[in-house]
Amino acid sequence: MNDIINESSKISIIKRLLKYVKPYKMKVIFVIFLLLIVMACSTLTPYLMKVSIDTFVQEKNIKALLFLGVALILVNVVSMILSRIRTIAMSKITNQILVDIRHSLYTHIQTLSFNFFDNRPVGKIISRVVGDVNALQNLLNNSIVNLIPNIFTIILVVCMMLILNPVLGAVCLITIPLLTFAMFFIEIKSDKKWKVFREHRSSLIGYTHESLSGMKVIQGFSKKYYAKDKFDTHIGKHANGFMNAVYTQDFFWPFLDLFRGLSMVILIISGYILTKQRNLTLGTLMAFFMYIDMLWRPIINLSAFYNAFVTSMSAGERIFDILDTKSDMIDENSNKILPPIKGDIEFDHVTFAYSKGEGAALKDACFKLNAGEKIALVGETGAGKTTITNLISRFYDPTFGSIRIDGADIKEVNIETLRSQMGIMLQDSFLFSTSIKENIRYGKLNATDDEVIQAAKAVNAHEFIEKLEDGYDTNVNERGSRLSLGQRQLIAFARALIANPRILILDEATANIDTETELLVQDGIKKLMKGRTSIVIAHRLSTIRDCDKIFVLSNGKIVEHGTHSELLLTPGYYHNLYSAQYSFLKQDA
Known part of the structure; x- marks a missing residue:
């Protein structure tokens, strides 16, 4: 046979x-x-x-x-x-x-x-x-x-x-x-x-x-x-x-x-x-x-x-x-062009598991984000924070429920027109083995040299780039190994800024930046977030105080939500987590 x-x-x-x-x-x-x-x-x-x-x-x-x-x-x-x-x-x-x-x-x-x-x-x-x-x-x-x-x-x-x-x-x-x-x-x-x-x-x-x-x-x-x-x-x-x-x-x-x-x-x-x-x-x-x-x-x-x-x-x-392998996200109705978006996001009873037989990484998530809001996702490792950002970017489709952006189910729109309006910053920012200029320009392929420089200045990357031997033409080597983690992150910020996304996702984006560099980049991040729906994943709670909403996740469920002040007034997961971090920092000092 x-x-x-x-x-x-x-x-x-x-x-x-x-x-x-x-x-x-x-x-x-x-x-x-x-x-x-x-x-x-x-x-x-x-x-x-x-x-x-x-x-x-x-x-x-x-x-x-x-x-x-x-x-x-x-x-x-x-x-x-x-x-x-x-x-x-x-x-x-x-x-x-x-x-x-x-x-x-x-x-x-x-x-x-x-x-x-x-x-x-x-x-x-x-x-x-x-x-x-x-x-x-x-x-x-x-x-x-x-x-x-x-x-x-x-x-x-x-x-x-x-x-x-x-x-x-x-x-x-x-x-x-x-x-x-x-x-x-x-x-x-x-x-x-x-x-x-x-x-x-x-x-x-x-x-x-x-x-x-x-x-x-x-x-x-x-x-x-x-x-x-x-x-x-x-x-x-x-x-x-x-x-x-x-x-x-x-x-x-x-x-x-x-x-x-x-x-x-x-x-x-x-x-x-x-x-x-x-x-x-x-x-x-x-x-x-x-x-x-x-x-x-x-x-x-x-x-x-x-x-x-x-x-x-x-x-x-x-x-x-x-x-012959078909993408499990291809839908016969997913050819609709997504027009320029405002940035409203809605999760409607979304449940997701990465593979059959595994437990759900996200369970019955329901929430709405208004265009231009800055929200934070907080929780222990494996709580479901990155899963939410992966679903918004449509790297995966929900097992149950639906996700809508500006009222449109993202399963029914063309993936390219969706992702082209998003900017994603990860903890380990990937750089291509080419020049710094080309890495920044990856966010907007037709960007001029002046636009590249302005984007780098906005996130305070211009100064260290100018000090390099070939400036913006410096080759970063494979995965950016020639640069420090903080420098790679700053270049990634410039790349995201030049793309001018309507939805911005920052997944532990400042985790690899030292305290001095973080102070320099905070102003750039504020410019990056301005006028955009921004979703921030951070373990350092001091970096998310100014967010409009904070969602606290545990075991794949949203267990608390509110502003920083509101959550501190109520004894709970966020209050305990913040108190633990504050106590640790005070003890360390």
Whole structure:
């Protein structure tokens, strides 16, 4: 049953790959046309040799032999030139098809919800975009450069053998069906092992990416030997998976040599008998020897192609598995363009769980925020604060209930028009490995240099940027590693400000900024919040005193809400939390 499913899957993958080839079909037809000419030239050579031996050699016709020699040289030169043109043309087509597949894959990945990324390490996703697409390159190249020419060669050679001598031709081809049966039997067995190998390779890439990203943690906790042992385990599985697949697949080559030798023996014996009976000329026998050699070369090439085909099919399955993954937030009614918003937000009995079987991270949340209000979310770790901001940004959809912005259910509006009107600041602000200027401009791609500078000045980032060696053109390195945590945060503030969002989310945005820097940035934050609906998550309660509303969460529920003063007047969670922080700070002082 599994084999049937696999074959069905291969056919489906081939059909889907052909869709990427379709835009280039005229170029492919041109390549195939050149291919046919090259194959015809190659197949003609043994026949011309047969004519020269049986006719011109016996007649001692030197002029005819010289003419035939020149003809053979010209045929081979033309074949060489056309073969070169064909190879270059096919390489260009293959490269463009791969570019199209990578574009499709990357574009599709960007549409997927956070659930997709939550369940897959980044390294494994990179493995799909880079490694698996590269594997398809071998398939596409081999399909045109090897598969089609070798199939045509076999057809032409078989036809020529049957035309020259049907009896000898049929006898020489007896071994082909036996070899075909052996090939498919072995390849079906090796197919499963190649899939296991690719899974191990993907896990290896995933762990390597993860460990390199967390190298500071590995070295900081002196766990390099532990990390090395895990890497050795992954690389061991990868190596063993490869060798198991190769061991199984290499059973085919002894069969190939056996049947190749058998066909030569059959040709010699049959040729001797027919020649003795005067039913076969010497030239025809020589031509058969050349045709047998021409026949087995493409068979060997096809065997190698099938090896690449099996491994490439596994890569194709993994690529199309991602392309077939649908975002769990796609709604047939979610094409409505969200016009410029004021910033009213309403949660209507919203419940949410990150995955089935897990407890709800947010339970029956009901509240309203008016446009321009500054509200704070407070509570212990895991209380549901970040979940609320994730739902507003529509990184996830509610399990139950609805969320409305300016009265529109966000599940019924285009995601891009929703998120383009939001600004999100996280505790660990991500910076791209490019210049500071380009990182700030990411909030507004058409921003002028002057707008970039004004945004940096507004959040008090301009001064430290100017002190850097290349100023705003300074490259921040991967994830902004060249800058301090506070400096990265200031640049992220400038990026959010230049985007001019209607809804601003600050998730522990000042947690990594030292006290002196925080004092500098508070004025910038006030400018950032002005005229916008702002949602602040903060553990330091001193930073949220001026908020219009404070929502206190515990175990996924909103247990208190009100202003800072109102909540302090009532003994409860917020009062106790504030008193504990104040007491701790007083004791520390």
